Amino acid sequence: MTAWIKIALRNLIKNWRRSITTALAIALGFASVSLFAGFTEYMYSGIRAVAIYGTSGGHLKIFRKGFLEKGQLDPARYLLYPKDIKAVDDICRGNPDIIIVTPQLRISGLASNGKVSTIFVAQGVVPSAIEMFAKKSDFVPKKKGLFETLKLSEDKMYGVGMARGMARMLDLKKGSYAVAFTNTLEGQMNALDIEVLQLFDTGSDMNDKVMRVTLAFARELYDTDGADRLAVLLDETRHTELVRDQLQRLFTERGLDLEVKTWKEMSQWYKNVKIMFDVIFTFLFIIVFFIVVMSVINTMSMAVVERTREIGTLRALGLKRKGVMALFAVESCLLGLLGVIWGAFLTFLGWWFVEVIEPTWIPPGLTNRAIISIKLVPESILYSFIFLMILCLIASIIPARKAARQNVVDALGHV
DSSP states (O other): OHHHHHHHHHHHHHTHHHHHHHHHHHHHHHHHHHHHHHHHHHHHHHHHHIIIIITSOOSEEEEETTHHHHTTTSHHHHOBOHHHHHHHHHHHHTOTTEEEEEEEEEEEEEEEOSSOEEEEEEEEEOHHHHHHHHHHOOOGGGGGTSSOOOOOOSSOTTEEEEEHHHHHHHTOOTTOEEEEEEEOTTSOEEEEEEEEEEEEOOSSTTTTTEEEEEHHHHHHHHTOSOBSEEEEEESOGGGHHHHHHHHHHHHHHTTOOEEEEEHHHHOHHHHHHHHHHHHHHHHHHHHHHHHHHHHHHHHHHHHHHHTHHHHHHHHHTTOOHHHHHHHHHHHHHHHHHHHHHHHHHHHHHHHHHHHHHOOEEOOTTOOSOEEOOOOOOHHHHHHHHHHHHHHHHHHTHHHHHHHHTSOHHHHHTOO
């Protein structure tokens, strides 16, 4: 095998210009795929952070069965009341993967400044839980101000966070007062004063309708002591499915009429963006595939033409067709290895450049500028290396078969 490698290296060095060109094509393809995979992972982690931490949604959500289908029609019937919340809390307390279980209540109604009214939708949350979710977020760019932590207070039950678009419609600023009113679960009109503690952006067309309120405020406005969901925060995102199955089994065993949904099941936005980037990644990989294949085939085909007499000599000395094919296969693998090594260097160079420059952009669904980051994924780099090596080997088959099938006499007389 050592002899084959020496011969292959000699041939590659002899045609060093062509070899370098082919290796660079492979390197650029490898770097492009690896860097885009790193950017894709950055996007996935960002969207995951928004779904889990940014809205205090949690890794898991617990509902009464049927709430997602009929909860809007008959909310009182599908709420979780204190005894239900306590039962769930007792079960979750024994699970070491669970950090916190917090009740939430979504409400809707009208907000008014005394002159103008507009529709609002809000999620009642426990203020102390918001801080816990913010601390546990594993999305690095948040430290650059991507997410605004809601500053609701247990002491100010009537303090709210309001979307900037809604605040503009009502001509409200931080510290302004307004009124929120809606129907209670019993159908009676109820109204409460609100104080705007914080303004935030949703990054969506709901920027003129969203408020964040304390759970106590939401309960008082709806005149209930229940919650429509329980958000569960875990220590590790990778434990989501495992804990979901464990909780669902325990709920069934104890006769609790509850269902557990993961953050992926509840986040259609994540699904849509993931599908989009998967399609882009596939399209990019197909382009790289053709570039690598055509480059290797062209290099090997030219080598076959230029080394026809050499091939004839080897065949005359007793080298079998399989040996000729093996020779070209080794050359192709060495080209691929050289290209991947250069590609790995370009990948780290691109990653370093992005980390140093810290370019910013506005991600879909957000209005704050975020720093672009590339997460190096060892598994993706390894898979790209294996795939490109296999690709180079396959690409060498066509010219290698052509070289092996040449007539010995004709090959020796080739000019």
